[in-house]
Amino acid sequence: xxxxxxxxxxxxxxxxxxxxxxxxxxxxxxxxxxxxxxxxxxxxxxxxxxxxxxxxxxxxxxxxxxxxxxxxxxxxxxxxxxxxxxxxxxxxxxxxxxxxxxxxxxxxxxxxxxxxxxxxxxxxxxxxxxxxxxxxxxxxxxxxxxxxxxxxxxxxxxxxxxxxxxxxxxxxxxxxxxxxxxxxxxxxxxxxxxxxxxxxxxxxxxxxxxxxxxxxxxxxxxxxxxxxxxxxxxxxxxxxxxxxxxxxxxxxxxxxxxxxxxxxxxxxxxxxxxxx
Numbered sequence: 508x509x510x511x512x513x514x515x516x517x518x519x520x521x522x523x524x525x526x527x528x529x530x531x532x533x534x535x536x537x538x539x540x541x542x543x544x545x546x547x548x549x550x551x552x553x554x555x556x557x558x559x560x561x562x563x564x565x566x567x568x569x570x571x572x573x574x575x576x577x578x579x580x581x582x583x584x585x586x587x588x589x590x591x592x593x594x595x596x597x598x599x600x601x602x603x604x605x606x607x608x609x610x611x612x613x614x615x616x617x618x619x620x621x622x623x624x625x626x627x628x629x630x631x632x633x634x635x636x637x638x639x640x641x642x643x644x645x646x647x648x649x650x651x652x653x654x655x656x657x658x659x660x661x662x663x664x665x666x667x668x669x670x671x672x673x674x675x676x677x678x679x680x681x682x683x684x685x686x687x688x689x690x691x692x693x694x695x696x697x698x699x700x701x702x703x704x705x706x707x708x709x710x711x712x713x714x715x716x717x718x719x720x721x722x723x724x725x726x727x728x729x730x731x732x733x734x735x736x737x738x739x740x741x742x743x744x745x746x747x748x749x750x751x752x753x754x755x756x757x758x759x760x761x762x763x764x765x766x767x768x769x770x771x772x773x774x775x776x777x778x779x780x781x782x783x
Contacts, residue, residue: 528708530598537576546579546637552739552776553633553662560778561660567632572621572653573639577603577614584612591615593624596710622648629658636665641677641713647725654729654779663731663777670716671764674771677713678706684716717773731777737763739776
């Protein structure tokens, strides 16, 4: 859950500390089989997308924005890619560095802000924003920064909250995604004051809820072509019924919309145009 880097000598505007309860929760969650499988699936889909785009390299420069304890970074580093992770939470970065040292995999980790990345333009082949955007107040700058540091033909992945689906894990409240704005703001205030357990003790609880269409429009204006979860499913491995469902979602807008309503997260894959 992240925001990152600032120019030398500038005072950070972000709180890099964390509630011990949150660190413990995230430390354990990052090692779960479910987390491993989710990140591995993302990596494998991105590598497959690279083969169908013009990104033809055997070794990618990968940036994981909001890297937490570095679990996703490990999966790319073990294949030999050049990996950098960055996160606002200093305690999680300490854990990431410790785990990297234990694994003897070459990775770099930094504390900083996603709204001002400390990297040159067009530095990375792959940018990953897992479960991050909802926690950044200025999400537009966060996403623009990811586009800025991405090379032409580079790949971007993000997962975030889904405005359409009532199921979510950000707040321990039923149907929270569908709460009206004023009620959400009330619980956001409680989560950072007297009721931190509502948002699992996160220093920066979720404050935004997105649709794929909204994010795809934003990225298209910055020269990226976007794909959703249905575009990225390999139908050749699906049984007949599931294959029909995915095919319908791809070709019928209303079916695709219902598919988004039934999935808790908004997921987006994008390719930066050569002229973007």
